[in-house]
Amino acid sequence: MPDPIYMEAALLVQLALLFLIPLEAALAAAGKIKGEYELRDTLANIGVSVGSLFFWGTLGWMYYGGVLYAYAHRLYDIPFTGWSFAVAFVLEDLRYYWFHRISHRSRWFWASHVVHHSSQHYNLSTNLRQSWTSQFSGLTLLGIPLAFIGFNPALVALAFTINLLYQFWIHTESIDKMPRWFEWLLNTPSHHRVHHASNPRYLDANYTGVFMIWDRIFGSFVAERADEPPRYGIVKNLGTFNPVRIALHEYYAIARDLMRRDLTVWQRIGYFFGPPGWSHDGSRATTTELRAAAAASVPAQSRSAASDLADSAPTVTEYRYSG
């Protein structure tokens, strides 16, 4: 298990960071900074947070147990030093990148992670909206290789915790851009706003936890554009503020798809592990297809398009009730 002194320090840092939430809410409400809070949305965030803490508290041993087991069978003895911590921190960030990317690209893992993206608001309280089921999904197994190589579990846990704490401050609209070198090297509010956006251009982008270099290397970096403000939330937004529904809705949807009688084994596997939005008959759209459709209907939606946004106003032949 992690050294208690580090966990104590992490708790204190977390506490200090949490003080920023009511501060941001008050300043945003007063119009001093950019940002928006909504009572029901924030209540939902708090409710989801309570469940997430409960499941981490009761099932966190599954993650730490795996790390300890791997460390017991480690390949090398890596000392606990500043350098080993630096290396572990970079490797942990690489692990986070792939954990995060898989969480978006495969429906079983997305069912766990979608919780964090389900708010249509973007503020510091969005941090509270975390998965209830990360212990079940299996992706925590990605934390094991570091311990198996020989990094001390306390060091692995410290790197993991600092990575998560770093990501707290980037959930805000109150900071526009950081200095250019900072934006190139590190994850920032601007980069992470793109990650939380459901605009087709911004889908499946900016998975990094701390170092933006991973997104640049693996081709998933997308810059925020001044002419296209992020539209937060998921492609098909939820119609509820109920924390239980928020936390578990995608599992219900997977179960419904798997219970269909007219599917082959491969189609069932597709509904389980395929990309979110995949369907055997093409009746739904994946994020890749949505990006392509948007690019086809509005050429400037293409990530590579350099031109300004075309006028995409819908043409409506409508009737309207006016009684």
Added chain:
Amino acid sequence: MNTLAISIGSNVALGIVLLAVLYRRRGPDEVRLADPVDALRHYRSVDPAAQGRALLASDGRAALLELDDGRLGLVERRGRRWAARELQAVEIAGIAAADDGMITLRFADFGWPRARVRIEDPALRRRWLDRLDALRAGAVAGSSVRREAHDA
């Protein structure tokens, strides 16, 4: 353990402060759809190429859409934001209409269990109830109906 107790206690206190701030500054309940174009613009979050006709609810809190390819859509207010979805036969678990003009749609969707659309005009309400009933009846005949219409 002291640190943990302090952390938990402080978190609770912070939560109360936060909610008090939000309650005091919650603002007026004034989010409404401006017009059918506004409704279609919100619907485009789920279908970027959608074109069609939109009927605003009498209270402006929702809209029903008839898309050019024959599909139906829904936009509904969720707090100060909007949620949109295609109305698919297999996802509609129930349809109810009240005397005050409110149509309640129940969905087989854990993340969006129901939607309410107020249509006070009796003729329009009847037309849409028939349309929704026909859509739902299509689920019994086979959900491929929607896809064929789309392909056509």
